[in-house]
Amino acid sequence: xxxxxxxxxxxxxxxxxxxxxxxxxxxxxxxxxxxxxxxxxxxxxxxxxxxxxxxxxxxxxxxxxxxxxxxxxxxxxxxxxxxxxxxxxxxxxxxxxxxxxxxxxxxxxxxxxxxxxxxxxxxxxxxxxxxxxxxxxxxxxxxxxxxxxxxxxxx
Numbered sequence: 001x002x003x004x005x006x007x008x009x010x011x012x013x014x015x016x017x018x019x020x021x022x023x024x025x026x027x028x029x030x031x032x033x034x035x036x037x038x039x040x041x042x043x044x045x046x047x048x049x050x051x052x053x054x055x056x057x058x059x060x061x062x063x064x065x066x067x068x069x070x071x072x073x074x075x076x077x078x079x080x081x082x083x084x085x086x087x088x089x090x091x092x093x094x095x096x097x098x099x100x101x102x103x104x105x106x107x108x109x110x111x112x113x114x115x116x117x118x119x120x121x122x123x124x125x126x127x128x129x130x131x132x133x134x135x136x137x138x139x140x141x142x143x144x145x146x147x148x149x150x151x152x153x154x155x
Contacts, residue, residue, distance in 0.1 A: 008093055010052040018057045021050040028071045028105035029059055036113055037069075043120055054093060056086055061095075065123040069116070070099045096123060 025033065029049075037047040037060055051061035053068070060069040068090055072083070087097045098119045100112050 008053050008095075011055045012052075014052040014055075014057050018050040018052050021057060025049070026071065026073065026102070028073075028100075028102040031109065032060070032069070032071060032100075032105050032112070035109060036116065042116065045120070053095065054089055056090065058090070058097075062120075065120055066095045067119060067123050068095050068097045070097060071102060071105055072099050073102050 033049060036042060040046065042062075045062045045064050047069075048061045048063075049059070051058050051068075053061065058068040059071050061067070062069075083099070090097050096119070098116070100115075104112050
């Protein structure tokens with residue numbers, strides 16, 4: 001399918017915790033996964049849950065777009081500096097981060113969906129990411145159609 005960054009080093013000690021997190025998602029993570037990201041509902045892109053990257057575990061990750069999606073609970077309001085440092089570290093690996101609050105996911109999933117469409121479009125237009133917007137894009141070109149498939153799915 002699409003091309004990501006290749007191998008990104010990660011702390012192997014986080015693998016077991018990531019697996020546990022996948023087994024016990026928060027309600028907003030579960031809703032985002034089941035209603036937006038699962039089974040390639042998001043533009044035919046492969047999305048991973050609870051992905052270890054460097055010394056962190058991101059809630060959702062798309063290697064093809066180099067995009068991390070974070071669902072921030074109430075505790076994140078108190079850790080602004082940590083989140084900024086974490087985002088900076090992920091950016092240093094070429095990964096963009098989009099963040100949504102629990103309330104946004106639970107009360108405005110359509111708005112979150114629309115914002116993800118925009119974020120995915122911006123990332124797919126980046127010169128270092130394959131152009132997956134055209135109807136002729138396919139597995140042999142390193143990507144799959146993006147927006148057309150995405151906009152036809154229910155929110």
